[in-house]
Amino acid sequence: MDLEESITDFLNYCLIDKGLSDNTYLSYKNDLNMYKAFLHQKNISNPEKISSADVIEFIEYLQKKDHDEITTVARKLTTIKNYHAYLEKEKIAPINVTLGIKRPKLKKTIAKTLSMDDINTLLDINLLTPFDYRNKAMLELVYGTGLRVSELVNLTLNNIDFTNCIIRIVGKGNKERIIPLGEYSMYYLNLEKRPLLEKNNLCEKLFLNNHGKGITRQGFFKILKNLLEEKHLNVEASPHTLRHSFATHLLEGGADLKSIQEMLGHSDISTTR
Numbered sequence: 152m153d154l155e156e157s158i159t160d161f162l163n164y165c166l167i168d169k170g171l172s173d174n175t176y177l178s179y180k181n182d183l184n185m186y187k188a189f190l191h192q193k194n195i196s197n198p199e200k201i202s203s204a205d206v207i208e209f210i211e212y213l214q215k216k217d218h219d220e221i222t223t224v225a226r227k228l229t230t231i232k233n234y235h236a237y238l239e240k241e242k243i244a245p246i247n248v249t250l251g252i253k254r255p256k257l258k259k260t261i262a263k264t265l266s267m268d269d270i271n272t273l274l275d276i277n278l279l280t281p282f283d284y285r286n287k288a289m290l291e292l293v294y295g296t297g298l299r300v301s302e303l304v305n306l307t308l309n310n311i312d313f314t315n316c317i318i319r320i321v322g323k324g325n326k327e328r329i330i331p332l333g334e335y336s337m338y339y340l341n342l343e344k345r346p347l348l349e350k351n352n353l354c355e356k357l358f359l360n361n362h363g364k365g366i367t368r369q370g371f372f373k374i375l376k377n378l379l380e381e382k383h384l385n386v387e388a389s390p391h392t393l394r395h396s397f398a399t400h401l402l403e404g405g406a407d408l409k410s411i412q413e414m415l416g417h418s419d420i421s422t423t424r
Contacts, residue, residue: 152198152243153196153197153198154187154190154191154195154196154197154198155187155196157198157238157243158183158184158187158234160241160243161179161183161233161234161237161238162176162179162180162183164237165179165233170324170325172301172323172324172325174301178226178230179230179233179234182226182227182230182231183230183231183234185227186209186227186230186231186234189209189212190205190209193205198238198243198244199243199244199245201235201244201248202248203248203249203251203252205248206228206231206235206248206249206252207252209231210224210227210228210252213227221255224255225254225255228249228252228254228255229254231249232247232249232252235247235248235249236249263385263387263388263392263395264392264395264396264399264400265384265385265388265392265393265396267400269384269385270294270396270400272382272384273290273378273379273382273384274287274290274291274294275382276290276378281344281345281347281348282348282361284339284341284344285344285345285348285358285359285366286374286378287339288336288339288340288341288358289303289358289366289371289374290375290378290393291335291336291339291340292318292332292336292339292340293390293393293394293397294393294396294397295332295333295335295336295397296318296330296332296336296397296414297330297394297397297398297411297414297415298320298330298394299322299390299391299394299416300368300371300372300390300391301368302320302321302322303358303371303390304356304358304365304366304367304368304370304371305321305356305365306318306356306357306358307355307356307357308342308355308357309355310357311332311340311357313337313340316331316332316337317329317330317331317332318330318332320416322416323416323418324418326416326418328413328414328416330414345359348360348361348363349363350362350363351363352364358371368390371390372389372390375388375389375390375393394415398411398414398415398423401414408420408423408424411423
């Protein structure tokens with residue numbers, strides 16, 4: 152099996168057997184395509200011919216050429232390690248050449264949050280157009296539930312249970328969790344304005360863009376940036392900042408860490424901590 156076939160085989164294994172999300176699958180694919188191109192430059196087309204030195208050289212190449220952040224390099228190395236573990240497991244290569252290669256040490260940083268005053272300023276949106284109503288609903292929902300931006304943009308009408316005031320989320324690893332919806336989230340999820348954005352499209356996504364299609368991660372990020380700038384708030388804040396703010400404000404309000412872990416969908420409470 153040549154290099155390209157082994158990568159395709161591994162990606163199919165990740166998608167079908169491991170059930171990885173589309174985003175993780177695409178990330179793996181991009182990382183391995185870059186790895187493959189690097190190996191081809193070294194005239195390596197057989198996975199059995201890859202050495203530990205080749206892997207280390209690739210990591211050094213990433214750091215020098217692309218000036219990748221250490222977190223990005225660490226993620227790419229994780230992809231490569233998983234690929235080589237698969238090669239050994241399937242006997243495509245005799246050994247896992249990445250076993251002795253350590254991941255770069257990541258700096259532990261405290262997640263950024265917005266203050267309650269900043270959150271109130273951000274959520275104070277003048278509701279004039281259907282887009283204003285949509286933006287208000289999205290922001291209330293993200294801050295009120297701690298959703299990941301990928302989870303937000305993939306919501307459909309069926310995810311919301313208006314009767315029981317809950318939202319059903321399928322998060323990382325296809326794990327389902329149920330989150331209670333607060334009064335404000337429920338109120339602004341009023342769908343009366345949604346038909347004005349449909350543009351005759353039959354789109355099942357809850358939040359639509361100006362073409363009547365599901366809003367994208369980039370689209371939400373742009374909306375958030377524009378609002379932060381308009382309201383003279385920290386423009387470095389991201390959708391993930393809202394998620395961290397949700398968790399921090401819950402903790403400050405007396406919620407226990409286990410409940411916050413369940414709402415965030417963390418598999419390990421140390422991540423929440």
